[in-house]
Amino acid sequence: MPTKAYLLEFYELMLKIRMFEERVTREFRKGDMPGFVHTYIGAEAVAAGICMQLDDHDYISSTHRGHGHCIAKGCSFRDMLAELYGKETGLCKGRGGSMHIADFDRGMLGANAIVGGGIALAAGGALAAQTRKSDRVAVSFFGDGACNQGILHETMNLASIWKLPLIFVCENNGWAESTPTEYSTSVSNIAERAHGYGFAGLTVDASDAEAVYEAANSAVQCARNGDGPTLIEAKIGRMVGHYLGDPEGYRPKELKVKARSKDPIPDLASKLIDSNALTEMGISNIKDRINTELDEAVSYAKDSPLPSGADVDIGVYSE
Amino acid sequence: MSQQEQRIISGASAINEAIRECMEQDPTTILIGEDIAGGAGLGGQHEGAMGGSFGVTKGLLEQFGPLRVRDTPISEAAIAGIGVGASAAGLRPIIDMMWSSFTPLAFDQIFNQAAKMRYMFGGQAKIPLVLRMAMGAGLGAAGQHSDTLYSVFTHIPGLKVVVPSSPNDAKGLLAASIKDNNPVLFFEHMGLYGMKDEVPEGSYTYPLGEARLVQEGSDITIVAISMMVTKALEAATVLAEDGIKAEIIDPRTLSPIDYDSMVASIKKTGRLLIVDESPPRCSIAADIAANLSEMAFGYLQAPTSRITCPHSPVPLSPPLESAYIPSVEQIVSTARGLCCA
Structure with missing residues (x-):
């Protein structure tokens, strides 16, 4: 069982991700943020629950929906927002944007705009850890859409035969863009596919923070102990569209309403209040603190310089 | 000229030497690929007996062990991707793609990942990766084992492309490719493996980008x-x-x-x-x-x-x-x- 202090930190981290995404949604709608944005709203418990078990030396690879992974791995609002605005001060100097955000100092090997594109990269981080005989682990986050990509299957097999210290985390929100998972996928629980590759697969409800904690804890320990990979399938209610601006004509409205009715953040807040670990005033204080940090970060990002067009082909190669 | 400097060896041996010397010099240099050892997991006389489809990697498993010489299942996309990830995490992987005609199976990992990571992540990533592969017609290997394909990869910003024409060049250019901090596609023509040439003993490099x-x-x-x-x-x-x-x-x-x-x-x-x-x-x-x-x-x-x-x-x-x-x-x-x- 996680301690109260741990759950408080968990709650605050989820709230940080949610409030960041809500702010990004508002700022994006103003029209001066370039590119495509996919928010992590509704999945917060997954990034928080997994990444709280990791430190800066551990590796993660992320997806096009990667802001939550960044925040949970310790990226700052300032550096992330500057990147989203395409500024020279951004994490990737404005060359990547939302879908290609990365922070190598924190083991964050990049968001990835190719579905399934980051899975083998995390396995490479795990292979580096194993080759160096370190106790680092790697986590590959991917969505249900990636579970039918060949590279996931190739990588699950390799991770199993080499006992790589790798955790596969499938964020199953039931939809690959406009296609329901029940249509696209041959099993009702994606975690079952791990069994075909000889390792454990766990299905958890991503609206239950404690369940995510338990699964993450066992998978990370297994990897650190040299006992090989685990697949965690976190079932998420998709509370928002595929991307910011998605009219979602393909999805019955009641499904969205249903998804929004199971929200891990107020659920955990209620639990913490019931156990006297948190008060309404405490929540209000946390939100004020996060809002102050967001205000400062948005101003910093907006005031930061844009890259110069003259530098367009600089930095393609390493020295 | 001393006796040693006039040593005549094959292209296959020259490439083997370049890999061996780089692995001796740098413990982060590792080798990954299909059949690069042979008899994987069996131990004894069978494991390592093949040493790659063309015998180029023979003896390396024996010298460096299975953590640094990893025989793989037939999974080109994952092999390439793991190499990219391992290089982003600080190793210097050499991936044996076997034949250049197999690179399309790994194209996303080469094109969207390896080639773009440096630029797309604002200079954070360093991808010191070599993808070695055999290529070329002349063996009757026909449609799916003979393509040169180097033009396709030359088109892609972020990659380096090396095309040695002799055993001597192959050794020096491969060593330079392994020490380079970028993804390098190294094309070994089938005719190169059996070609005999004067190849110096010991490590040397030829700079990439000099004709x-x-x-x-x-x-x-x-x-x-x-x-x-x-x-x-x-x-x-x-x-x-x-x-x-x-x-x-x-x-x-x-x-x-x-x-x-x-x-x-x-x-x-x-x-x-x-x-x-x-x-x-x-x-x-x-x-x-x-x-x-x-x-x-x-x-x-x-x-x-x-x-x-x-x-x-x-x-x-x-x-x-x-x-x-x-x-x-x-x-x-x-x-x-x-x-x-």
């Missing part, structure tokens, strides 16, 4: 790629009998590419012929022709000319395969035509 002047001449510049260097040399011997002195340049690397050496040669000869074992469209031959025509137009006394393969897949049947590969006769007759123009 080699293979033979000096004053009448025509022949830019020849990979195994076409050997054909150009044979053609030059025939041309010399006609009094035509051909200068032969081996670019050695296609990305980066050393146009300066080629321009300097054209200033001397006034004629340019490019010989490339690839289909002609959007190819390295087309690229070199276009660039040199722009850079050295004022010095050219005849139209730039190219000898390439036809625009077809590589066929099986011997008369078809030999019609596919650029020949010494084609080089001789085209060069004669240009010099008489």
Whole structure:
């Protein structure tokens, strides 16, 4: 069982991700943020629950929906927002944007705009850890859409035969863009596919923070102990569209309403209040603190310089 | 010259030495690929007995152990991707792709991941990765085992592309590729493995991006790629009998590419012929022709000319395969035509 202090930190981290995404949604709608944005709203418990078990030396690879992974791995609002605005001060100097955000100092090997594109990269981080005989682990986050990509299957097999210290985390929100998972996928629980590759697969409800904690804890320990990979399938209610601006004509409205009715953040807040670990005033204080940090970060990002067009082909190669 | 410096070995042995020496020098250099050891997991006399489809990696498992020499299942995409991830995490992986015709299975990992990570992440990523592969026609391996494909990868910003034409070059260029901090595609022509050459013992490198002047001449510049260097040399011997002195340049690397050496040669000869074992469209031959025509137009006394393969897949049947590969006769007759123009 996680301690109260741990759950408080968990709650605050989820709230940080949610409030960041809500702010990004508002700022994006103003029209001066370039590119495509996919928010992590509704999945917060997954990034928080997994990444709280990791430190800066551990590796993660992320997806096009990667802001939550960044925040949970310790990226700052300032550096992330500057990147989203395409500024020279951004994490990737404005060359990547939302879908290609990365922070190598924190083991964050990049968001990835190719579905399934980051899975083998995390396995490479795990292979580096194993080759160096370190106790680092790697986590590959991917969505249900990636579970039918060949590279996931190739990588699950390799991770199993080499006992790589790798955790596969499938964020199953039931939809690959406009296609329901029940249509696209041959099993009702994606975690079952791990069994075909000889390792454990766990299905958890991503609206239950404690369940995510338990699964993450066992998978990370297994990897650190040299006992090989685990697949965690976190079932998420998709509370928002595929991307910011998605009219979602393909999805019955009641499904969205249903998804929004199971929200891990107020659920955990209620639990913490019931156990006297948190008060309404405490929540209000946390939100004020996060809002102050967001205000400062948005101003910093907006005031930061844009890259110069003259530098367009600089930095393609390493020295 | 000492006895050691005159050592003659095969291309396969030269490549093996480059890998072995780099792995001895740097514990972060590792080898990953299909059948690079053989008999994986069996131990005893069987494990490591194969040493790669062409015997190039023989003895490396024995010397460096299974953590650094990893035989893999047939999973090209995952192998390439794991190599990219491991290089982002600080190792220097050498991936054996076996045949260049298999790289399309790993194309996303090469094109969208390895090539772009440095730029897309604002300089955070360093991807010191080598993808080695056999290529080329001449063995009757036909459609899906004979493509050169280096032109495809030369098109992609963020990759380096190396095309050695001799065992000596292969050793020095492979060592440079392994020490380079970028993803490098290293194309080993099938004809290279059995070719014998003087190869120095011990470690040495040739810089990526510097062409080699293979033979000096004053009448025509022949830019020849990979195994076409050997054909150009044979053609030059025939041309010399006609009094035509051909200068032969081996670019050695296609990305980066050393146009300066080629321009300097054209200033001397006034004629340019490019010989490339690839289909002609959007190819390295087309690229070199276009660039040199722009850079050295004022010095050219005849139209730039190219000898390439036809625009077809590589066929099986011997008369078809030999019609596919650029020949010494084609080089001789085209060069004669240009010099008489």
